[in-house]
């Protein structure tokens with residue numbers, strides 16, 4: 001009688017799986033380490049009333065600037081305004097033009113004159 005082995009049977013052998021109790025105390029089997037998710041931008045929608053689009057824009061700029069003072073991590077340049085029932089018609093509140101050193105213009109959208117970086121003494125650029 002021949003032996004009970006076959007070259008086609010799976011031979012289960014446990015080799016070292018990159019760890020073990022004798023190698024630093026890590027378990028022999030562990031789930032693969034997960035990479036941290038990259039941060040993403042999200043949008044908050046706030047509602048308020050105004051007499052018309054111009055008043056709404058002025059109020060929205062004030063709200064965005066006030067919130068950015070309280071919470072500097074907010075992306076002020078991403079602030080937008082839309083009618084409450086038409087979010088697809090959102091319009092940017094701030095210029096956001098990119099300057100020569102990579103800074104962004106913090107002035108309101110479609111402003112006249114030079115672009116200005118945020119803060120006192122911020123860089124100005126453009127044709128004016």
Ligand SMILES: [Zn+2]
Pocket residue numbers: 095096097105106107111114115116
């Ligand atoms: Zn600008």
